[in-house]
Amino acid sequence: MAHDDPHALDRTYQAPAGLSVDVSDPALNPGLPPHRARVTDQDPKAMKAAVRTVYTLFYLSLAGSIWAVAAYMLFPIESGSLIDVRYNNLFIGLGIALALLALGIGAIHWSKAIMADHEHVEYRHPTRGRDSTRAAAIQAFADANEESGFGRRVMIRNSLIAAVVASVVPGLALFRGLAPQDTPENPIAGQPVKLLQHTMWEKGMRLAHDPDGTPIRAADITIGSAVHVIPEPLGKVAHEDGYLEEKAKAIVLLMRLLPEQLIESEERKSWSYNGIVAYSKVCTHVGCPVALYEQQTHHLLCPCHQSQFDVTEHAKVIFGPAARPLPQLPITVDDEGYLVAQSDFHEPVGPSFWERH
Incomplete structure (x- = not known):
């Protein structure tokens, strides 16, 4: 429910000893549940293993995108061979599927195992646009960068950028098939x-x-x-x-x-x-x-x-x-x-x- 005083939500109700309180009452703030530390928060080796897993998945996504483009060239559908058409569809599809799947799994694993997961409450404010609000927004971006490790974890950042950029390359390569080229057998194929x-x-x-x-x-x-x-x-x-x-x-x-x-x-x-x-x-x-x-x-x-x-x-x-x-x-x-x-x-x-x- 809305409160005029945003700090009112910070006050966790403390019941007297021996008194049972129904915390389902919407007027009471039950507070946040106890924080459960992850394995990666407690074990530095587990954190390093998670980081390696994430950037390995991102590089695997990059490899899938490159393979999809290579398959498009290795098995050209313009050859007219039914085998080439089948292999073209099969290997391009596998490459794109690997690229997107590895990218998605890597991003999810990054968010679950590496990024900070401390619970917090975001209060609703009646107005926006003040200097303090702008400063808070800038700070929020800075905090997000710090918590996610995007600025610090170079391998994850670089592998993510490479995988995202490469993921669109197979789609761009496939556009070539929409523009047939002139051939000796069909001199006006591209006209x-x-x-x-x-x-x-x-x-x-x-x-x-x-x-x-x-x-x-x-x-x-x-x-x-x-x-x-x-x-x-x-x-x-x-x-x-x-x-x-x-x-x-x-x-x-x-x-x-x-x-x-x-x-x-x-x-x-x-x-x-x-x-x-x-x-x-x-x-x-x-x-x-x-x-x-x-x-x-x-x-x-x-x-x-x-x-x-x-x-x-x-x-x-x-x-x-x-x-x-x-x-x-x-x-x-x-x-x-x-x-x-x-x-x-x-x-x-x-x-x-x-x-x-």
Whole structure:
């Protein structure tokens, strides 16, 4: 309970001899329990052993971080070998797990066996910001440094700093995998604009259901529906090397509205068919799949960062961080009534920032 006099809590109630007092009474201060000295407080050898254990754990954490980076280089996933991919995941995971686990155990052991553990009471004060309060805060930091031994115990301090700094290095190293490099086999691997400039869509290619590859008839698309679409050839091939990359670029969302609801520019009036329109599912913000369609408002929603696109008007951005409309796939029907592409997209799919120089 609060007291006007903070020193009131210092007064431990002393009961007269032979008188039993109920110390559970909240009005009474039972005082602090007797302090129990640890083994490391009583035995200098035990203290030295604890210090060695802590900095050994910190250096073990450092070794785990270094091993994770080494494993990333020794087993490159870019090689295409399934064995390398497995070893990459296994040894990087083990290295990061060792780094974080040793760091955590070392910090806990340091606090429990080495840092001062004398109990104290921290009083609540009605106001803050006075000179005496600032001085007390500075003193508190000085006391914490003295009690923890951070300033005195050089081996613990240096090993902790090295382990903490190294623990983020594996994560930084893994970012390299997000930026593929050009190779003789794929000279544009590291050039996102060129990679996304074209997809596998081409003139006359049928639109098919994702994932089974069944061709789609225009007559089967009802008003208000939304259909996930891939190029027909993707439904007929096994998941070979490069399959997912091609699919990720070519995925489309197909919707049907009343023709009079579409607001189309002159050059794009031929890109739809009887109210059916097709747009890339790859959000122009950071590339998340745009797959939420609001039938009543005709809005497409990206679930990652809530960008919204108006299907009635060339999927223009009406809300959120996306910088440009979703690319539209020009479509028509063939002689059998199946929906087909008139051509590839006329602009790069995917995030807009990849187009900046």
